[in-house]
Amino acid sequence: MIVRAIVTDAPRGGVKLDSMDMDFHDFPVVLKPVLTGICGTDRGIVNGSLPFAYNPHGENRLILGHESLSVVVSAEPNSYNIKAGDMVVPMVRRPGKCLNCLVGRSDNCSDGQKHEAGVTGLHGFMRDRFGDFPEYLIKVPGNRKDDMAVLTEPVKNVEKVFEVLDIISRRSIFTDSAGAYHGKRAVIIGTGSEAFLFALKSMDWGFSTGITNRHPLDEIKGKLAEDTGMDFYDYSHAGIRENNGIDLLIDTSGDPGTVLRFIGRMNNNGIVVLFGTNGKAQPAPVDGDLLGSIVEKNLSIIGSVDGARIHYERAIQDIYKWKAQFGKTIEMIITGRVGPEDTGIFLKKPADEIKTVISWGE
Ligand code: DN4
Numbered sequence: 101m102i103v104r105a106i107v108t109d110a111p112r113g114g115v116k117l118d119s120m121d122m123d124f125h126d127f128p129v130v131l132k133p134v135l136t137g138i139c140g141t142d143r144g145i146v147n148g149s150l151p152f153a154y155n156p157h158g159e160n161r162l163i164l165g166h167e168s169l170s171v172v173v174s175a176e177p178n179s180y181n182i183k184a185g186d187m188v189v190p191m192v193r194r195p196g197k198c199l200n201c202l203v204g205r206s207d208n209c210s211d212g213q214k215h216e217a218g219v220t221g222l223h224g225f226m227r228d229r230f231g232d233f234p235e236y237l238i239k240v241p242g243n244r245k246d247d248m249a250v251l252t253e254p255v256k257n258v259e260k261v262f263e264v265l266d267i268i269s270r271r272s273i274f275t276d277s278a279g280a281y282h283g284k285r286a287v288i289i290g291t292g293s294e295a296f297l298f299a300l301k302s303m304d305w306g307f308s309t310g311i312t313n314r315h316p317l318d319e320i321k322g323k324l325a326e327d328t329g330m331d332f333y334d335y336s337h338a339g340i341r342e343n344n345g346i347d348l349l350i351d352t353s354g355d356p357g358t359v360l361r362f363i364g365r366m367n368n369n370g371i372v373v374l375f376g377t378n379g380k381a382q383p384a385p386v387d388g389d390l391l392g393s394i395v396e397k398n399l400s401i402i403g404s405v406d407g408a409r410i411h412y413e414r415a416i417q418d419i420y421k422w423k424a425q426f427g428k429t430i431e432m433i434i435t436g437r438v439g440p441e442d443t444g445i446f447l448k449k450p451a452d453e454i455k456t457v458i459s460w461g462e
């Protein structure tokens with residue numbers, strides 16, 4: 101069938117809406133996207149700043165899209181209980197042959213041979229139809245037709261980070277004297293969608309939680325932060341306001357200079373999670389004092405990418421928990437809806453954007 105697809109040429113970049121002839125005979129499940137989300141990774145691919153992105157083998161274009169809420173058009177029998185009409189979220193990564201991939205943890209792929217839909221060597225979900233295998237489809241509980249489920253993919257990254265945090269934090273006592281995190285401080289660098297989602301999870305754990313950027317917040321983001329209980333400051337004006345030190349730092353900016361400045365404010369046994377990626381960021385020097393303080397403070401600095409099936413399943417639960425907790429406020433995360441033809445959205449991020457989604461129609 102002829103499908104419309106949003107394509108790039110990775111890792112060079114560019115973006116356009118193309119039509120192509122595709123058949124789905126090799127796939128037990130055929131799907132149609134309802135919504136696809138746009139994230140920092142998509143814009144990084146389109147502007148050519150993510151050198152790790154590449155086209156499928158032997159092809160000169162890559163269909164974008166790794167965040168999707170889709171409806172099942174048809175499914176072979178015995179497809180993990182997936183049937184036509186089901187609402188599902190497809191996983192991003194597909195395993196290679198390393199040991200981690202073989203045990204369902206391609207998020208920890210050890211030889212780089214995995215593929216990622218819309219990012220590394222596998223066509224993504226921004227097209228009228230796609231085919232898939234049932235083991236990579238996460239059912240929306242209760243088959244709810246709720247737009248918020250499109251956030252499952254970005255929240256799964258958050259779930260993985262907090263699982264890693266739980267493991268790493270056991271190298272010392274990381275809780276407060278009550279065995280909780282209320283006396284502990286988490287700071288998230290950046291105010292994009294992943295930053296807000298990290299902050300929500302950090303508040304679930306009990307951390308006093310702040311988000312920060314180098315400019316003020318617009319009205320929508322300011323209201324979302326205030327109504328959910330996180331604080332914000334513009335560090336370019338206020339300086340780094342962390343007089344009691346930081347216990348957990350999560351970076352979504354990918355900006356080395358900013359990350360290093362905040363690392364200088366960590367408490368002993370603090371944990372730094374590097375998550376943002378920006379191949380075009382300005383380099384920043386590290387001096388011996390800063391390196392020495394990382395050692396003397398017993399800091400853990402970890403990188404985290406992607407997430408496994410279990411993290412998607414927990415992510416859907418997070419989203420419904422936040423809906424129950426914050427009601428309509430949480431829906432403010434979806435700040436824009438566009439059609440597939442509006443490819444300009446990849447080139448210029450709207451000033452007040454948290455999450456823009458592409459609606460694929462009925
Ligand atoms: P995003 O919406 O572009 O968020 C990035 C945020 O960082 C924006 O709010 C930026 O602000 C902010 N920022 C940039 N530079 C600075 C700086 N110097 N100081 C403070 N804030 C700054 O992207 P996203 O939320 O979708 O994703 C966040 C990052 O994580 C991206 O780099 C993605 O490529 C990466 N990512 C990694 C994984 C993974 O490891 C998954 C998903 C995304 P402004 O734009 O308002 O100025 O699995």
Ligand code: BGC
Pocket residue numbers: 139141142166192193216219253254257377405406407
């Ligand atoms: C996706 C991850 C993926 C990563 C690649 C992110 O936007 O959420 O699943 O592994 O991009 O850097």
Ligand code: ZN
Pocket residue numbers: 139140141142166167254
């Ligand atoms: Zn993403």
